[in-house]
Amino acid sequence: MRQLGIGELARQVGMNPSALRYYESVGLLPPAGRAAGRRVYPAGTVRRLALIKMAQRAGFTLAEIRDLLDGDAERGATRQWRALAESKLPELDRFIEQTQILRNAVADCLACGCMNFEKCALLSAEGPGAAGPGDRGAPADEA
Incomplete structure (x- = not known):
C-alpha cells in the first residue's frame, strides 16, 4: 500500500501539516505510521480528508465529524450519517436564509x-x- 509523507499529503489536500497533526490528535485521523521517524499516512487518507473538508463546509463540528468517522459500517454508519445529515439540513437552511438577508442588505446599500x-x-x-x-x-x- 502506498504511503504519503505528511508534507506530500498536506500538499495534495491543500492543508498545512500542522492541521493534519491536529486532526490526528483529536481523532479525525488514525495515528500515522512512521518511516525513518517521520509521519506517513495510507494513500486512502486523501479521501478521508476530502470527507472531513466537505463536512466542515456543510457546518458539521469536528466532534460530529469524528462521531461519523468512528461509525462502524456493520453498526449502521450509514444510518448515523443520515441522522446527522437530516439534523444539519434545517441549520443549513437557516444559514442560507440569514446569508440571503445579508446579501440583500449589501445590495440595498449599493442601490442607495x-x-x-x-x-x-x-x-x-x-x-x-x-x-x-x-x-x-x-x-x-x-x-
Whole structure:
C-alpha cells in the first residue's frame, strides 16, 4: 500500500501539516505510521480528508465529524450519517436564509448610492423609511 509523507499529503489536500497533526490528535485521523521517524499516512487518507473538508463546509463540528468517522459500517454508519445529515439540513437552511438577508442588505446599500454612512437612511437606527421620501443621505459628491 502506498504511503504519503505528511508534507506530500498536506500538499495534495491543500492543508498545512500542522492541521493534519491536529486532526490526528483529536481523532479525525488514525495515528500515522512512521518511516525513518517521520509521519506517513495510507494513500486512502486523501479521501478521508476530502470527507472531513466537505463536512466542515456543510457546518458539521469536528466532534460530529469524528462521531461519523468512528461509525462502524456493520453498526449502521450509514444510518448515523443520515441522522446527522437530516439534523444539519434545517441549520443549513437557516444559514442560507440569514446569508440571503445579508446579501440583500449589501445590495440595498449599493442601490442607495448615497455612499455616506453618517446620513444613509438604510443605516439609521430607525431603519429604512425613517427619513423623508427621497432623503437617503447626501449624494456621493457631497460625501
